[in-house]
Amino acid sequence: MTNFDYLKPVSLKEACVLRAEHAGVSQLLLGGTDLIVEMDQGLLSPDFLIDLREIGDLRGIRVEKDDIVIGAAVTFTELIKSKTITDQCQALIEASKLVASVGVRNVATLAGNICHAVPSAEGAAPLLVRDAELTAVSTKGERRISIHDFFTGPRKTALKAEEIVTAIHIPRNSLKSGENYQKLGRYRGEDLAQVGVAVAVDEKYRYKIAYAAVGPVPLRITKAEEILQGGPPGEKSLPAAVEAVKKAVSPITDIRASKEYRLYMCGIMLEKAVNTAVQRMKGNKAGGQA
C-alpha cells in the first residue's frame, strides 16, 4: 500500500472542505472492503483517505413522502434487517443478501458498492429498476444524479472528484408491484456475479429490466421492457424479450465465465426473474411488496 494520510472529519461540511482541498487525490472510506483490496493491489493510490464514519448525516434509512432514503453509511447488513427495505424493495434485499459474506456485509455499504462501480456491482440492477437517484454534495452545493446517468464506465461514475454521495433515494411505489433479483455465481460467500438481473413490474404490467456483469456498466434494457409491456409474459413476448436482452448486452469472457455462457444465462435468468416478479406483484399489496 502507498503512503497516505488518514483524515476523519466530524461533519459533512468539514468532509466537503477536505474533499475539495484534496480533489482527485482522495478516496472516501466507509467499509473499505473494495477500497482497501484495490489499494493493496496498487489499483488505487490516494494521498488521502477521508473516513466518513463520524458523520451522522449519512446514517440510517428513512421514509419520506415520495422516497425511501438510504444514507450513504448504511451497510448491507442494515439493509437486510430493515423492515422498510424488506417490505418495499424486494430486489435490493435479494441482491444485498448475495453480497460476499456476513463479515463483509457488516461493514460494506450500498453507496460504496455503487460508487465503486464495477460492472458486477450487486446493488446496481435493483436501483436501476427503481429509477433511484443519488444525492451528491460538495462545497459548491448539492445535486441529484439519476442512477441511469451515474455509471459511465468500468469503475467510472458521474461523481466529481470533489463530491461526496450522501444518500440514495428510491421512489416509493404507489401501485401494486413486484420485483426479483437473480444472480449467477459459482458458490456462496464470496463470488462476484457472472450475470445479475433485476426485474420490477407493476399492476399495469409496466416492466423495468436491468442487468449487471454483462457489459462495461450495469444497464437497463428498455427494448425488452417495451416488448413485455401491457400484459403478463406470454409464449411470444418472453422469448422476444430474451432476444432483445441478448442483443443489448455485451458480455466478455473472463476468469469467471465465458461470453457464450453468460449470454445464454441472460435469457434463462430473464425468464425466471420476470415470472417471479409477476407472481409477487399479484400477491403484493399496493405500495408494499411483502
Next chain:
Amino acid sequence: MKADRKKEITFTLNGNEVSVLVSPDEKLLDVLRDTLGMTSPKYGCGKGECGACTVLMNGKTVRSCIMLAVQADQCEIVTLEGFQKNGITDIQETFLKHNAFQCGFCAPGFILSTDELLRENPEPDEEEIRDALAGNLCRCTGYKNIIEAVEEMVENRKKGAKR
C-alpha cells in the same frame, strides 16, 4: 511514511482498553497479531474472502485483513482469545465433538461466525447456517461436520443445555 502521519488509536480489546500508535496503512489484523500479540485471527487470502482473519467489532464479525487499524478507533474488538477467556464455549465443545476442524486455521472464523449467527437467529435452519458461514473457507475437512455441529448446537440450546 512520515512519522507525523501516525495516529494514536484507542479501542477495547477483549475487554481491556488499549492505545497504540499506528500508521494509516496498517491493517487491523497486523496490529492485532504483531503489535498486540493476538494470534487467533490468521492471514489467509488477504482479500476478505476466506474468513481466517475474522474478529468481532462491536459484536459483528469483520474481516480484519481488509480493515485499517484506524477504523477500529473507539470500537470494541473481540478476538477468539477474548471470546474464550472464561474457558471454551459450547460452540467449541460441539465443534470438537464433531471433529469439525483438522488444522484449525479456519476455526476462529467459523467459531465467531457461529456465535454471531446464534445471537442473531437462535434457531437457524440448514440453509441459514450455510448462508451465515459462507465465506469461511476450510481446506481440510469439507463443511459437512461443521454444519452438523452447528445444527447440534441449535438443538442443544433449544433443550436449554447450559453454555
